[in-house]
Amino acid sequence: MFKKFISKSRAKSPWIMHFDGGSCNGCDIEVLACLTPLYDVERFGIVNVGNPKHADVLLVTGTINHRNAKVLRNIYDQMPDPKGVIAIGACGLSGGIFRECYNVLGGVDKVIPVDVYVPGCPAKPEAIIDGVVAALGKFEGLKG
Amino acid sequence: MKTLILIILGIVVAPFLGGLIAGLDRKITARFQSRFGPPIVQPFFDVAKLFGKVKVVNNFWQVFCAWIYVIAAALSVGLFFAQSDLLLIFFVQAIGAVFLVMGALSTPSPYSQVGAQRELIQILTYEPLIILVFVSIYLVTGSFRIDEILQYSQPLMHKLPLMFIVLGYALTIKLRKSPFDFSTSHHAHQELVKGVLTEFSGPYLGLIEIAHWYETILILGICALFWHTSFIGMVILLVTTYLAEILIDNTMARMTWRWMLGYVWSIGLAMSFVNLIWLYAG
Numbered sequence: 085m086f087k088k089f090i091s092k093s094r095a096k097s098p099w100i101m102h103f104d105g106g107s108c109n110g111c112d113i114e115v116l117a118c119l120t121p122l123y124d125v126e127r128f129g130i131v132n133v134g135n136p137k138h139a140d141v142l143l144v145t146g147t148i149n150h151r152n153a154k155v156l157r158n159i160y161d162q163m164p165d166p167k168g169v170i171a172i173g174a175c176g177l178s179g180g181i182f183r184e185c186y187n188v189l190g191g192v193d194k195v196i197p198v199d200v201y202v203p204g205c206p207a208k209p210e211a212i213i214d215g216v217v218a219a220l221g222k223f224e225g226l227k228g
Numbered sequence: 229m230k231t232l233i234l235i236i237l238g239i240v241v242a243p244f245l246g247g248l249i250a251g252l253d254r255k256i257t258a259r260f261q262s263r264f265g266p267p268i269v270q271p272f273f274d275v276a277k278l279f280g281k282v283k284v285v286n287n288f289w290q291v292f293c294a295w296i297y298v299i300a301a302a303l304s305v306g307l308f309f310a311q312s313d314l315l316l317i318f319f320v321q322a323i324g325a326v327f328l329v330m331g332a333l334s335t336p337s338p339y340s341q342v343g344a345q346r347e348l349i350q351i352l353t354y355e356p357l358i359i360l361v362f363v364s365i366y367l368v369t370g371s372f373r374i375d376e377i378l379q380y381s382q383p384l385m386h387k388l389p390l391m392f393i394v395l396g397y398a399l400t401i402k403l404r405k406s407p408f409d410f411s412t413s414h415h416a417h418q419e420l421v422k423g424v425l426t427e428f429s430g431p432y433l434g435l436i437e438i439a440h441w442y443e444t445i446l447i448l449g450i451c452a453l454f455w456h457t458s459f460i461g462m463v464i465l466l467v468t469t470y471l472a473e474i475l476i477d478n479t480m481a482r483m484t485w486r487w488m489l490g491y492v493w494s495i496g497l498a499m500s501f502v503n504l505i506w507l508y509a510g
């Protein structure tokens with residue numbers, strides 16, 4: 085029973101952490117818009133934490149380049165399992181308009197495994213919330 | 229036998245009450261910000277989820293400290309329900325508070341270190357005030373034992389109104405609410421990341437959360453002593469105190485620790501003196 089409650093709680097309380105690669109800031113403000121009273125993701129138990137050790141879901145916006153790949157990897161490794169990764173925006177998916185740049189590696193999945201892709205340039209807040217909900221599907225499948 | 233039952237009752241019931249209060253707190257805060265807010269049982273989901281996470285520890289000391297913190301908090305609430313000695317309760321909860329700081333100090337992370345230093349300053353700020361409150365309760369009722377305090381014929385509030393405000397300061401610091409949330413912050417996106425709690429993760433963070441619920445109940449219980457004569461009066465007092473606490477949390481910005489130390493000590497000591505002089509001269 086306790087295990088069931090734990091696995092239910094995972095879906096009820098995803099703490100998100102936001103990592104900004106080389107974003108144009110378009111997707112970032114959309115992520116932050118989710119936290120404002122208009123969208124109010126806290127009603128789903130989502131809390132924006134600044135500490136990878138407390139986070140369950142990592143939101144990555146922007147391109148991943150040779151510089152920040154190490155940082156992203158490091159943050160990802162610090163998050164205790166079970167965890168999910170969501171790539172946001174065209175940049176996070178593939179590199180977007182910066183794809184051809186000499187320093188850009190491409191999407192987030194070049195560095196860490198990604199569970200959910202949220203397309204858009206910028207991604208809409210509704211789509212980001214949908215993405216988090218889809219990532220929770222992964223947690224629900226887990227046994228406590 | 230009765231005492232043992234009361235202790236167990238306290239240890240079992242207190243975290244549920246504390247969790248509900250924390251949930252209500254978040255809900256009311258959300259309403260203040262014209263949001264809908266999470267469900268009231270949200271803190272239980274959070275803690276259950278934390279217990280389900282993989283254990284990541286830096287060293288053994290951290291685990292030990294988290295356990296001592298929660299055990300001390302539970303024990304102090306148990307002793308409170310068993311109507312034991314106020315001073316004993318005070319020392320037990322102080323041990324817990326110090327172990328939390330030691331756990332944070334045991335890791336090299338700068339956030340954790342700074343948070344621990346600030347937590348120490350917070351402890352330094354509120355502990356003398358709590359002692360003053362206990363001493364003034366003693367001066368009025370002639371006893372540190374809760375069962376004897378409960379025998380007192382009129383509400384302590386009549387004699388010690390200013391001491392209640394002093395206790396309110398201690399409550400705000402202990403709950404780590406603005407403007408006194410130096411060592412950590414509820415929504416950890418500020419300069420400290422999460423302060424003392426930075427290096428605690430997964431189940432150990434959950435333990436600390438539970439200990440925090442115990443502490444909330446303990447301090448609210450001490451507040452309740454100020455209107456022990458009628459149950460309704462007690463409930464009204466607690467509800468207004470906690471609502472005021474949430475209001476202050478939402479309207480105040482964080483200041484520096486120097487400001488906290490100077491402000492809380494000067495106001496707290498001044499109020500205590502005025503109250504005690506009034507008690508004797510009046």
Ligand code: SF4
Binds near residue numbers: 107108
């Ligand atoms: S996807 Fe578009 S809006 Fe988002 S960071 Fe890239 S360029 Fe900016």
